[in-house]
Amino acid sequence: MDALTLIAIADRAGIVAFAISGVAVGRRAGMDLFGLATLGLVAAIGGGILRDALIGEVPRALANTDYLLYATAAVAAAVAFGAAGGRLPVAVLDAADAVGTGAFAVTGALVATEAGLDWPPAILLAILTATGGGVLRDMLATRLPHVLQAELNATASAFGGGLVFLLRSDPTAAVLVGAAVTITISMVGHRGWMRLPRLGGEPEPHHR
Secondary structure, X not given: OOHHHHHHHHHHHHHXXXXXXXXXXXXXXXXXXXXXXXXXXXXXXXXXXHHHHHOXXXXXXXXXXXXXXXXXHHHXXXXXXXXXXXXXXXXXXXXXXXXXXXXHHHHHHHHHHHOOOOHHHHHHHHHHHHHHHHHHHHHHOOOOOHHHOOOOHHHXXXXXXXXXXXXXXOHHHHHHHHHHHHHHHXXXXXXXXXXXXXXXXXXXXXXX
C-alpha cells in the first residue's frame, strides 16, 4: 500500500480508539451528554487537526467527511454503552489508548515524510498527532494531562515516529514496525512497568 492509503487507515484506527478514551474520561469527570461528545471528538481528531494545521494543510478530519463519521459513530457507541450501564475495564481502555497512540504516531511521521520534512519534524509531528488530542481532552476535563506525568505515550511516539522515518522507503513496513513499537512502549507505561524519572510529589492515580 502507498503512504496516503496507510495514513488514511491509521488515522481512522486512531480516531476510533481515542474517541472511546475521550468518552471514558468525560464519564469519570461526571460530564453531561454534550460534555461526553465534546471530549470524545476532541480526543479523536484534535491531534490530527493540530498536525495538519502546522504543515499548512486543510485538516483531514475536516476535509474528509468520513473522518467525522468515524469519530461520531465511535463516540455515540461509547456513550450508548455507558448509558446502558456498561463500563470498560481499565485494561481495555489502556489498550485502546495504546492503539490510538500507535496509529496516530505513524500517521504524524508519514505526513511529515510526505511533506518532504526531515527527521526532527517527523518525530515532533508523531508526538503531536499522538498526544495532542489527549492533552486537549485532559485540559477540558480540568486535569493535568496524563502524558505529562503518568504515561510513556510521548516517548513511545518519538520512538515510533523515528522508526517510520528510518523505514520510509517501505511505507507498509514503516507503519507496522512503528505502530508495534509505539503500542508496546505505551502499554509498558500504562501497566506501570516503567516510568520516566520524576521530581516532586506523587503522580495522579492511574485511571481512565
